[in-house]
Amino acid sequence: xxxxxxxxxxxxxxxxxxxxxxxxxxxxxxxxxxxxxxxxxxxxxxxxxxxxxxxxxxxxxxxxxxxxxxxxxxxxxxxxxxxxxxxxxxxxxxxxxxxxxxxxxxxxxxxxxxxxxxxxxxxxxxxxxxxxxxxxxxxxxxxxxxxxxxxxxxxxxxxxxxxxxxxxxxxxxxxxxxxxxxxxxxxxxxxxxxxxxxxxxxxxxxxxxxxxxxxxxxxxxxxxxxxxxxxxx
Ligand code: ADP
Ligand code: MG
Numbered sequence: 001x002x003x004x005x006x007x008x009x010x011x012x013x014x015x016x017x018x019x020x021x022x023x024x025x026x027x028x029x030x031x032x033x034x035x036x037x038x039x040x041x042x043x044x045x046x047x048x049x050x051x052x053x054x055x056x057x058x059x060x061x062x063x064x065x066x067x068x069x070x071x072x073x074x075x076x077x078x079x080x081x082x083x084x085x086x087x088x089x090x091x092x093x094x095x096x097x098x099x100x101x102x103x104x105x106x107x108x109x110x111x112x113x114x115x116x117x118x119x120x121x122x123x124x125x126x127x128x129x130x131x132x133x134x135x136x137x138x139x140x141x142x143x144x145x146x147x148x149x150x151x152x153x154x155x156x157x158x159x160x161x162x163x164x165x166x167x168x169x170x171x172x173x174x175x176x177x178x179x180x181x182x183x184x185x186x187x188x189x190x191x192x193x194x195x196x197x198x199x200x201x202x203x204x205x206x207x208x209x210x211x212x213x214x215x216x217x218x219x220x221x222x223x224x225x226x227x228x229x230x231x232x233x
Pocket of ligand 1: 035062069071072077079112113114115121143144149163199214215226
């Protein structure tokens, strides 16, 4: 909780009320699993980070900027970057961000471990503060489908274990979580725990007015928060 407080305070010092993947540590501090990742601000550091995270393997690279909320919309996410292309990809991502908005604050580039989406389901876990009900925790189908299908469900925080379980059962895509078409079912317990930890985080910090983990990748082995954005007041 102290760690989380420090992360939010340092964002406030940067004079921004929007945070992106630089807030991954906040999730870590609340025990929500995230893929291994580093934020770097130099080409050579990107290469070094990739060597550490995935020796000889591929990584994901993302632009980190409070001015760019939807990173893939501007070509700010590169998935499956092989070791030889990390340096050039670093330059590409920064160039794209600059072209999109010349005065954007660019904190750097996140180099992240690849998550196996094929064995998982991209879900969304989030929170919005409602003037009447207070913090509403949201769960649903995530990734690129979130706006198209609007398959989500809400609960007022704090969310108990049983109501978190109900949320998983309520969405139309529930059969996907249980392993449709011969796939292995996802680890529902990990998703339930994530919803409860998220509920705890936003209850502890009323300054967080909005938070989205999208995607929260649910696999047979657990749940991982791959992307996050939040607004503080
Ligand atoms: P944004 O939502 O800002 O466009 P994301 O970080 O959510 O950026 O990345 C966009 C998409 O790229 C994700 O929905 C996911 O499909 C894919 N992706 C992102 N990070 C990873 C990762 N570490 N491993 C595999 N796929 C990823
Ligand atoms: Mg996202």
